[in-house]
Amino acid sequence: MSDSPAPEVRAVIDAASANFPALGTELTEIGDVRAFFASRPAAPTPDIAVARVADRDADGVRVRVYDPTDGAGGAPVVVFAHGGGFCLCGLDSHDGFCRAMAVATDAVVVSVDYRLAPEHPYPAGPEDCYTALLWAARTFPGRPLGVAGDSAGGNLATVMALMARDRGGPALVCQALYYPMLDPDRTGGSHRRNAHGHFLTADHLRWYWDGYAPGSALRGEPYVAPLEYAELAGLPRAYVVTGGFDPLCDDGLGYATALAEAGVEVRSAHYPGMFHGFLSMAGALPQAARARAEAFAALGRDLRR
Numbered sequence: 001m002s003d004s005p006a007p008e009v010r011a012v013i014d015a016a017s018a019n020f021p022a023l024g025t026e027l028t029e030i031g032d033v034r035a036f037f038a039s040r041p042a043a044p045t046p047d048i049a050v051a052r053v054a055d056r057d058a059d060g061v062r063v064r065v066y067d068p069t070d071g072a073g074g075a076p077v078v079v080f081a082h083g084g085g086f087c088l089c090g091l092d093s094h095d096g097f098c099r100a101m102a103v104a105t106d107a108v109v110v111s112v113d114y115r116l117a118p119e120h121p122y123p124a125g126p127e128d129c130y131t132a133l134l135w136a137a138r139t140f141p142g143r144p145l146g147v148a149g150d151s152a153g154g155n156l157a158t159v160m161a162l163m164a165r166d167r168g169g170p171a172l173v174c175q176a177l178y179y180p181m182l183d184p185d186r187t188g189g190s191h192r193r194n195a196h197g198h199f200l201t202a203d204h205l206r207w208y209w210d211g212y213a214p215g216s217a218l219r220g221e222p223y224v225a226p227l228e229y230a231e232l233a234g235l236p237r238a239y240v241v242t243g244g245f246d247p248l249c250d251d252g253l254g255y256a257t258a259l260a261e262a263g264v265e266v267r268s269a270h271y272p273g274m275f276h277g278f279l280s281m282a283g284a285l286p287q288a289a290r291a292r293a294e295a296f297a298a299l300g301r302d303l304r305r
Contacts, residue, residue: 005198005245006273012284013245013275016199023085024207030087030118037088046096048103055091058135061128062113064091066102076107076144076303078176079133079160083151083277085181085208086117086125094150097280101148104296107303108143110136114156118211122224125212126159130167133160137170144303146174146236150279151248152208154180158255159223161235172236174302178279178295179241179248180255182227184209184219188250198245200276205247227255232262237305239267239298241291243274269294 005013021027021036051070056063069075080101082094091113102109114128137145149157154177161175183191186205195202213224222230238259242252249270256268271278271291282289 024203048099058132064111066109068102077140078146079110081149081153081156083153086152086212105300130163144173148176150178176299177240182251190249194247198275237265244272246276
């Protein structure tokens, strides 16, 4: 791997960084962070047509359901948890991503509007996601069911899979983990190697984890830190995406290795020249567009195997 991203990648990283707050340093209070994002221009409406999109109540948890089949029935279902460090983002921030996922996989995508930290720290987020997962299993009975998530949502997707195994269902066929955020202690070498200068920083991650799982006791919970503390046998097949310039690179690579050692079928898709969040940059980088197409193609296959 090169010591620095390619020039076209560096340009996207710098543009993204310029539009993102200095979390954990200049901005530390959640009210100030939310005000920063509220002051930014609204993102353009995604130009990705899906036959049916509707917000629903999933037993008290708001979800947005993307159905590319317009209710024809029989399509697989994937429950998606968005990224944002457990503290930021929501249904609208990931609307384009979920639209693209639904169309590319020809699957129903259930995006979860889980409660955010620090107002609602662990276990609020994963419990909301599991509630939505149970709702999806009841609402679309008999269909193949998977989970997916990016960044902190990748953590929540792993935890949905763990909860489904530990709590007797629902049965899952796969999990898709896009640069998952799994290690609150940030021990992997990529956390030091990519601590600054590649969009997501060590300061951001410290702030996110302090909001979501304050205190050392919580960080020993398997549903908080599955890379270090969870028993992984019996989980569904996994597809794990990582980027070489991402601080979370070793979180994903380590988890893929641990899954394989536990006897779980896993494929690790590593992109050495990419950075955190690159699958959401498909419109700006051809490399990211190809990686996203590969990730969604893999998810579509895994849902139907």
